[in-house]
Amino acid sequence: MNIISNWVQKLLEYSGVSENLSGLLNHLVILLIILLIAYLADLICRQGLLRLIRQVTQRTKATWDDLLFNDKVMNNFCHLIPPVIIYACLPLAFPETTDLFIFLRKLCMIYIIAVSIRFTNIFLGTLFELINQKEAFRERPLKGIFQIIQVALFFVGSILIISVLIGKSPTHLLAGLGASAAILMLVFKDSIMGLVSGVQLSANDMLRPGDWITMPKYNADGVVIEVTLNTVKVRNFDNTITTIPPYALVSDSFQNWRGMSESEGRRIKRSINIDMNTVHFCTPEMLEKFKKITILKNYIEKTEERAQEYNQKHHINDCLLINGLHQTNLGVFRAYLENYLRNLPVTSKNLTHMVRQLQPTEKGIPLEIYFFSSEKNWVPYENIQSDIFDHILAIIPEFGLRVFQNPSSADIREVLALSMKGSNI
Structure with a gap:
């Protein structure tokens, strides 16, 4: 890269460009070369690596690898390679620390964090679908747990992005958030109560998707079709949908007919x-x-x-x-x-x-x-x-x-x- 930089510098000087302008153009040319390398790496990854993984997964008898390494997951993984290359090579384009260099590094790091969050979210969603296909986990309220992980993922990602923007360590932000914990608990009260209730419902095996429950207080008399972080959806026998907060199922009484379904009569x-x-x-x-x-x-x-x-x-x-x-x-x-x-x-x-x-x-x-x-x-x-x-x-x-x-x-x-x-x- 230094050889290319010297060659570009001599070419610009031979063309009669001033020293200050030639230095700026030299940085831009190196930056364009880095962008081109990052683009080619992304192209090679998506056209080469993706095809290779697809061929390998199709040859195996197992079905889990087809779902876990599908095109959507691998495309988002390939999007991580260009920003990493750019972030690593930026010092070659800007040997001296300038405001533009700092800005580009921050922008690149924010993009890396955002793409990483997106890739992790899609990967977890695929993993959730894979686990949900298993007979042993099909009746478990896993969606609420998945949503909890999603919330934690986006929370951590937001903290990291803000810390990059303000140039502070994430630990300083977390310390500041600790002081405002009361406000956060008030804002996220329903989510926190839903989280605790979801853990209790799952740990005590009180509720599963597919259970027939009756809860007169909420006019619920039907089959549980979904258990999420903030709601439990019940399809009543008249085909109406009743939504119940998870913490209501823990604090109030409801009747679960699963015992009858599993009994002899x-x-x-x-x-x-x-x-x-x-x-x-x-x-x-x-x-x-x-x-x-x-x-x-x-x-x-x-x-x-x-x-x-x-x-x-x-x-x-x-x-x-x-x-x-x-x-x-x-x-x-x-x-x-x-x-x-x-x-x-x-x-x-x-x-x-x-x-x-x-x-x-x-x-x-x-x-x-x-x-x-x-x-x-x-x-x-x-x-x-x-x-x-x-x-x-x-x-x-x-x-x-x-x-x-x-x-x-x-x-x-x-x-x-x-x-x-x-x-x-």
Whole structure:
């Protein structure tokens, strides 16, 4: 480079250029040569190195290198080479420290920092996509962590750029920022709370993308589609989107249905009110009729045998049904429902299933059906539940029972019509 500088200097002097002007032109010529070298290095890198890396990644069987060393990542890496060459070679164009030299060095360093931040950001984004493709990490809220790293990256980059502009060490700027920490915490309050909440949600495995959650306070009832630094997006079942601050999920209560999804069944819990006036003891004729029901035959016979043995053992006169042990139509109906649920193919056999009476009220005796369906998807689950209660409602009259129902307007009109008919007679 010194040989070229001397040759240019002699050529300018031979052309009759003054000494001061020839010195300036000499610097500019050297600077143009450096720029040309930097441009050629960038061109060679993008045309040569990029093609070489592309060929190598295409020949390998692995897919991660195709994504991690794609054209976008490598192009941004190649953009780092020209400013580094210019920064390193600037002293050759300006042997003496001048204001122009200082300005160009600062400008070059700022460009290097900016390009480095851009390259690191793109590389991290590609790495995030690669990790997100792994089955083990797909349900983790990694996007929030990625955004935290992005914020830290741009913060450090901004500090470095400002330190270059003012000619101070980055440690001096950080010391100054420490004094204004209260203001920074106020400005970035949501981001800081989101950061802490995101770490808690991830560390305690409280929330994952794909989880079904319900949070009435925020009208959220749907599937988590995204977890970021400042928001958790929930797609409700009516296809609306609810956004919830991450710290609200930590400070408030919400219901996560993941446990149900990972278990053996989804609970069905519903009751039917039985009219108390229809509950009575079973007559021998009724018991004979119930024995014809396949799933009740063994129960009727064993229960009747046990009742007779008890009555005979205690010398009970069972001519009156009030004496001793006797079966009731409601008890037989409960046994029928238990056997019916047990024999359903959709009933999860390893989980609780029962039919029980609740506290009687002015609306009758609530008979609660409690079991778990092995089908957990919403539409099939609702169809199963509806089919079961369709059957229950249809079979109740066969046991001499009646469902309690408040009188409707049609019932009132029928009573009035009968009373008017009776008065006319």
